[in-house]
Amino acid sequence: MTITEKIIAKHSGKDKVSPGEFVESNVDLVLANDITGPLSINEFEKAGATKVFDPDKIVLVPDHFTPCKDIQSAELVKRLRGFAKKYKVRFYEIGKVGIEHALLPEEGLTRPGDFIIGADSHTCTYGAVGAFSTGMGSTDIASAMITGKVWLKVPPSIKFVYTGKRNKYVGGKDLILYTIGKIGVDGANYKSMEFTGDTIQNLSMDNRFTMCNMAIEAGAKNGIIEPDEITALYLEEVGVTSDLTLKSDEDAVYESVIEIDVSKIMPQVAAPHLPSNSKNVDEFSDVKIDQAVIGSCTNGRISDLRRAASILNGQTIHHEVRCIIIPATQKIYQQAVKEGLVDVFISAGCVISPPTCGPCLGGHMGVLGEGEVSIATTNRNFIGRMGHPKSYVYLANPEIAAASAVKGKIIHPDKI
Template sequence: MALTLAQKILASHSTVPLTEAELEPGRIVNCSLDLVLANDITAPLAIKSFKAMGAKSVFDKSKIALVMDHFTPQKDIASAEQVMVTRAFAEEQDIEHYFEGGNAGVEHALLPELGLVGPGDLVIGADSHTCTYGGMGAFATGMGSTDIAGGMALGESWFKVPESIRVSFTGSLDSCVSGKDLILWTIGKLGVDGARYKALEFDGPVIDAMPVEGRLTMANMAIEAGGKAGLFAADAATLEYCKAAGRTGDALIAADPGARYEQHISFDVSGMEPLVACPHLPENVRPVSELGDITVNQVIIGSCTNGRISDLRTAAAVLAGRKVKKGLRCIVLPATPKIWKQALREGIIETMLDAGCIIGPPSCGPCLGGHLGILGGGERALATTNRNFRGRMGSLESEVYLANPAVAAATAVTGVISHPGKL
């Protein structure tokens, strides 16, 4: 049987040999896990469940990652105490991959950078954007804390084999258009529940030419279409990325020719302009030039979606020699310490400071309305993040627009949501 990428990875991790019928979409398979992760919000609940289950020790201390990234640096007493609970657990269990303070970065940027995820891996995380690792050919999906507790105890979890939707991109991309725009297009096309319970599998010449960081951005937002996973084949570029992260022994992986898909969508990206997701759902997608004059009070450049070095380079190229609009706060959060340092080395930080940006620490912070850039009633933000639900970044009376880093930088300059090619 020709397999989708989702079926192939689940089959390779099944705890028992499977027949072809047992790999049909809708069947439930039990699989062994390569990595189980949680963060400062979800780990305390997972630890509570782990103890309530009567579990004594984790299945493998080298296959658990605990990343204190959401409210870091600790924003208040309660969040500091959440980290204390997790730190004590990590020490008690001798967890190898515990990240806090200056070692921590936004989890889905940090773990690939450290080589903790690779092609063909099966990963579960107590964070919905765990699907990011699909960008490097891993089947990775978000679950709740108690499922993660089970995974930490047993090293196994159950999965319903998903239908896959194949999305192919052809044509040539405009220089202002990137992976963010392709995933926003996909969410706009499918709707926020169009891929519910399903995997998205992306391919085509545009994807083949796309750097791995762009694929990570796309896989990251599969969940915003309801997707269980967003998958890309691992190709030579993926293996190069893995090698740079210090990994060895990774292999190419792709769906079989002739695999069955629930549907196949093709899109020619030629002539496409940057897209913006308008309040209050990621599916409300419109071309930037059709928005009219929408003034904003805050721009956020960062997050597990678009806080990587290529995103900062893109934003800096737009900001170079320009100034952030008076009265607007442009907050840049490089997603990991390594990215921060690289941006410093390349002069990106200086360019951004000269433009009038605020450069913050690696943190999820404002993306989920935690800290480091919150909106008041009536305020509006343009962010490179992933969700624009009502109240997501602060007041219930505020608004969030989502776009790529070039649009974010252009908007920071003009104070109005802007096309970066028309400054």
């Protein structure tokens, strides 16, 4: 079996599962946010439930429109807060809250072999620690909050084998944008993307989170990486002891195997309006930008901020560009202060936002007007994603976003 099949089998009380099979699985963690959570709570109440299956395994993270941008969003968060108080489930208040998919691993809530579901499509991020994790609808989450179970069709797996040395500035973002460009936005529809190969074995956890985070942008049910020494070091840091022997079997069956020569991949940018529109950054040299966003569940971790700061140190943001930096969690924010990164950003002319999903989904903290263009380290560049239906988002890694903010147009970091 593949690592994904093993986790599903174990949580379904079976010795073996095969792709296409329907199973009912026990979940280790159930997540909802300020947008999807209130809907789940409605369904929870509709069912007449009076208790949750396990308060410790339910996490409510108000991260999308917080600190609340308007009255409606304040009411949504109130609903979460009230539910959390009543049922004693985990809830992260402003001051503690961060972007859910950066926060949960940091809090030690995601472990290798776990089965995690969330009412947010980027729940697939936790595959980076070797968990099976996937996004679902609000009704599924409501049901899981009551029963601790979820029904599932076992996905076939695609094995991606990345080999070779990464070029300068090529990180997890570039690998995944390149991959989505290769297979398309439905290239892994319904499937499991298993990221393997010597490049992945040498990839940092932050880069692994970035890759698994965007598995959904190829339509995948989950993205996953076998836990190894790098995972172990990370887990130790966040205080998690876990079984690290979980691996795909030698004779595991894959629907297909896709080999990628990483040495040929240059830093990538995905043009509007699909994440699959990825090309080498050099092909975009004439694109003027109005805004740069560095943050999100994809690229708002400490190493992402370090990478942005390495470019921005001693530089000045272009006078016609707004550069918004969003540390994904409070801990990351504090670390960035300690390391002097925030000083670098402010000196360069950036603004620092509190942890929030904010502009990524056109919520707040950097919404675009008509005709405006943003480069962003976020995950989606769909029509109107960051604001006006006639605005444009280019996806890229933190160095490219930072360099572009300095130059006023999309540019390779070595060319500023």
